[in-house]
Amino acid sequence: MTLDLRVDRSSPVPLYFQLSQQLEAAIEHGALTPGSLLGNEIELAARLGLSRPTVRQAIQSLVDKGLLVRRRGVGTQVVHSQVKRPLELSSLFDDLEAAGQRPATKVLVNTLVPAPAEIAAALGVPEDGDVHRVERLRLAHGEPMAYLCNYLPPGLLDLDTGQLEATGLYRMMRSAGITLHSARQSIGARAATAVEAERLAEQAGAPLLTMQRTTFDDTGRAVEFGDHTYRPTRYSFEFQLLVRP
Amino acid sequence: MTLDLRVDRSSPVPLYFQLSQQLEAAIEHGALTPGSLLGNEIELAARLGLSRPTVRQAIQSLVDKGLLVRRRGVGTQVVHSQVKRPLELSSLFDDLEAAGQRPATKVLVNTLVPAPAEIAAALGVPEDGDVHRVERLRLAHGEPMAYLCNYLPPGLLDLDTGQLEATGLYRMMRSAGITLHSARQSIGARAATAVEAERLAEQAGAPLLTMQRTTFDDTGRAVEFGDHTYRPTRYSFEFQLLVRP
DNA sequence: TAGTGGTCTAGACCACTGT
DNA sequence: CAGTGGTCTAGACCACTAT
Numbered sequence: 001m002t003l004d005l006r007v008d009r010s011s012p013v014p015l016y017f018q019l020s021q022q023l024e025a026a027i028e029h030g031a032l033t034p035g036s037l038l039g040n041e042i043e044l045a046a047r048l049g050l051s052r053p054t055v056r057q058a059i060q061s062l063v064d065k066g067l068l069v070r071r072r073g074v075g076t077q078v079v080h081s082q083v084k085r086p087l088e089l090s091s092l093f094d095d096l097e098a099a100g101q102r103p104a105t106k107v108l109v110n111t112l113v114p115a116p117a118e119i120a121a122a123l124g125v126p127e128d129g130d131v132h133r134v135e136r137l138r139l140a141h142g143e144p145m146a147y148l149c150n151y152l153p154p155g156l157l158d159l160d161t162g163q164l165e166a167t168g169l170y171r172m173m174r175s176a177g178i179t180l181h182s183a184r185q186s187i188g189a190r191a192a193t194a195v196e197a198e199r200l201a202e203q204a205g206a207p208l209l210t211m212q213r214t215t216f217d218d219t220g221r222a223v224e225f226g227d228h229t230y231r232p233t234r235y236s237f238e239f240q241l242l243v244r245p
Numbered sequence: 246m247t248l249d250l251r252v253d254r255s256s257p258v259p260l261y262f263q264l265s266q267q268l269e270a271a272i273e274h275g276a277l278t279p280g281s282l283l284g285n286e287i288e289l290a291a292r293l294g295l296s297r298p299t300v301r302q303a304i305q306s307l308v309d310k311g312l313l314v315r316r317r318g319v320g321t322q323v324v325h326s327q328v329k330r331p332l333e334l335s336s337l338f339d340d341l342e343a344a345g346q347r348p349a350t351k352v353l354v355n356t357l358v359p360a361p362a363e364i365a366a367a368l369g370v371p372e373d374g375d376v377h378r379v380e381r382l383r384l385a386h387g388e389p390m391a392y393l394c395n396y397l398p399p400g401l402l403d404l405d406t407g408q409l410e411a412t413g414l415y416r417m418m419r420s421a422g423i424t425l426h427s428a429r430q431s432i433g434a435r436a437a438t439a440v441e442a443e444r445l446a447e448q449a450g451a452p453l454l455t456m457q458r459t460t461f462d463d464t465g466r467a468v469e470f471g472d473h474t475y476r477p478t479r480y481s482f483e484f485q486l487l488v489r490p
Numbered sequence: 491t492a493g494t495g496g497t498c499t500a501g502a503c504c505a506c507t508g509t
Numbered sequence: 510c511a512g513t514g515g516t517c518t519a520g521a522c523c524a525c526t527a528t
Contacts, residue, residue, distance in 0.1 A: 014516060034465060040494060051518045053298070056495090064309070066427050069463050072495045073526025079426070080465020180488045181324070182311050188481030189434035189454040207452030209434040218314045220279060220325020236433035243425045259497060285513060296499045301514090317514045318507025496524075505515075 003031060007048055015050055019058035027067055027078055038068065038076040066242045094168055104142075105165045109135035112154065119151045122214050122225045130154050134164065137199065144200045146230045156223060173223060181218040187211050187237060192229075200231050207232055248276060252293055260295055264303035272312055272323055283313065283321040311487045339413055349387075350410045354380035357399065364396045367459050367470045375399055379409065382444065389445045391475045401468060418468060426463040432456050432482060437474075445476050452477055 003026055007018045026032040038044070038059070045055040059076055062068045070076045097103060115123070115131040125131060132152040138145050150169060152159070157176050164172070173180065188210045197204040209230040217223050230236075248271055252263045271277040283289070283304070290300040304321055307313045315321045342348060360368070360376040370376060377397040383390050395414060397404070402421050409417070418425065433455045442449040454475040462468050475481075 016516080042494090051520090053519095054517060057516090069426070070495060071526080072524070073493075075494060079463075080461075181314070182485060182487050184483075184485050186481050186483045187432055187454075189452045189477035191452050205450070207434045207436050209432075209454075216325075218324070232434035236431050238429075238431045240427060240429050242427050261497080287513090296501090298500095299498060302497085315514060316507080317505070318512075320513060491528085492526100493528105494524100494526075497522085499519105499521075502518075503516085505513100507511105507513075509510080509512105 005044075005048055007050065016054050016057035016061070019048065019050070019055065020061045023058065023062055024065075024067060027062075032078050034078050034080040036078050038078070040075060066240075094170070102140075104139040106137040106139065107134065107161045107164050108137055109133060110159060110161050110164065115151075119225055123151060123153050123222045125153050132157075132159055134159060134169070136164065140234065143234065144231065145234045146228055147196065147199050149227045151225045152223065153221075169224065178223055179218045180223070181216050181220075183213050183215040185211060185213045189232070196229055200229070202231060209235065209237075211237075250289075250293055252295065261299050261302035261306070264293065264295070264300065265306045268303065268307055269310075269312060272307075277323050279323050279325040281323050283323070285320060311485075339415070347385075349384040351382040351384065352379065352406045352409050353382055354378060355404055355406050355409065360396070364470055368396060368398050368467045370398050377402075377404055379404060379414070381409065385479065388479065389476065390479045391473055392441065392444050394472045396470045397468065398466070414469065423468055424463045425468070426461050426465075428458050428460040430456060430458045434477070441474055445474065447476060454480065454482075456482075 005019065005022055007015050009015070011018065023032070023038075032038070041052050041055050041059065045052045048055070059068060059070070063070055063076075067079055068076050069079055111133055112130045113133045115125055115127060115129055117127055119131060120127040120129070123131060131154060132150075134148075134150045134152070136148045136150075138148060156178070157173060159172075170180065189207055190210060192200070192202050192204055192206045192208045194204045196202075196208060197206060200208070202208070209232045211226070211228045211230070213224075213226045213228075214222050215224040215226075250264065250267055252260050254260070256263065268277070268283075277283070286297050286300050286304065290297045293300070304313060304315070308315055308321075312324055313321055314324055356378055357375045358378045360370055360372060360374055362372055364376060365372045365374070368376060376399060377395075379393075379395045379397070381393045381395075383393060401423070402418060404417075415425065434452055435455060437445070437447050437449055437451045437453045439449045441447075441453060442451060445453070447453070454477045456471070456473045456475070458469075458471045458473075459467050460469040460471075
């Protein structure tokens with residue numbers, strides 16, 4: 001059975017995007033099975049009444065997502081399984097919500113402080129200036145899961161404590177019109193200090209998973225620095241990544 | 246001063262690729278400074294004697310790498326600093342070599358074993374079949390840094406012990422014509438068992454950084470499963486990631 | 491040899507941004 | 510308003526793969 005593909009030329013949605021969405025959906029719910037050939041681009045273009053470059057643009061976006069593989073002289077195939085969510089800059093809040101965990105957040109500190117030297121350097125603000133400092137405890141099923149300490153440049157965002165407890169920091173930034181662009185991350189481990197252990201209901205010396213991250217918007221400004229510790233029995237970093245071609 | 250860009254039409258290298266390489270080099274060594282505008286695509290195409298789609302393809306590849314940002318009605322700008330190496334599927338060996346650490350490898354085990362259930366599932370091989378098991382100790386400056394246990398499907402690769410000590414597993418796979426496509430990773434932490442501690446010259450109960458990874462080639466086959474432990478005082482995962490638009 | 495994707499052209503119109 | 514990128518067309522020729 002051939003796939004039922006259609007495009008709506010009166011829609012404001014770009015034609016290539018309409019097509020890539022339909023192809024992705026077909027892969028998602030199994031109408032296009034792994035390993036199956038997509039049919040050549042010229043014929044596909046003719047069938048849809050599109051030009052070949054437009055069809056190629058749609059296919060290319062799915063190749064970039066890792067869903068399709070192109071082979072010259074062979075055709076375009078659906079990748080065999082496995083690819084689900086390529087790595088993205090997700091917040092812990094979103095991760096937990098996606099896992100159906102109803103995350104709870106307790107804001108411990110939400111204040112303006114003089115920027116420590118390391119933070120000032122990471123955020124690119126003057127050393128004698130102020131930065132926002134937000135400390136939060138993230139809970140799942142009533143148990144502490146992570147301690148999140150974040151610094152933000154002043155004036156970027158209205159850091160309402162109520163909103164911080166109801167949603168995630170990244171979601172708040174996006175709502176404020178900040179376009180996240182890239183982040184630099186470091187993931188490590190260390191033994192919990194007495195203070196850290198108490199915050200997370202662990203024993204002193206227990207292993208903790210740690211992450212430092214600086215996030216940049218599309219103008220290159222650093223918009224956030226985070227220093228997080230996670231209970232490794234409750235959380236690990238899971239992600240999929242694509243090999244750059 | 247305007248940038249000196251040229252393309253060689255007699256070269257087998259695609260024109261868009263020649264252009265993107267030159268732009269990337271110009272960004273790299275500062276001829277194009279962060280925030281500077283690239284000049285509009287039509288004019289750039291005319292200057293180079295290329296068509297606009299070709300110029301767009303070159304620019305788009307750098308946007309995908311995170312080096313450029315496009316804004317409708319504004320222009321194409323060089324991103325402000327920070328982006329150096331987007332996340333790639335690197336081997337520990339390559340990481341260390343890039344850091345100038347002359348990594349040493351000691352192969353502890355290199356044998357064929359009946360596939361444990363979990364490994365068979367991860368690699369997609371029959372449960373009663375055999376798989377390669379490779380255990381290695383990675384050293385830097387004579388000190389153990391990581392213990393790497395990898396499983397590979399049989400018949401994929403000639404796992405020469407000498408080569409394993411001289412280079413990395415990924416490099417061997419690429420040399421064997423395997424096209425790496427994607428990987429699923431999980432990074433966590435736990436306390437070292439007595440056996441793990443001894444291997445890595447740590448105390449039992451010391452925090453360890455752990456990583457499990459399944460790697461797939463472009464046909465969707467699992468080509469490797471790895472179960473690694475790292476000394477967190479000697480190693481952490483550092484990477485940069487781009488926000489999917 | 492036939493069929494595929496890879497590259498390239500020379501236009502066109504639209505949507506958005508800034509002044 | 511002028512200028513930018515975003516989308517789209519209807520072709521063309523080439524390189525690679527399989528048979």
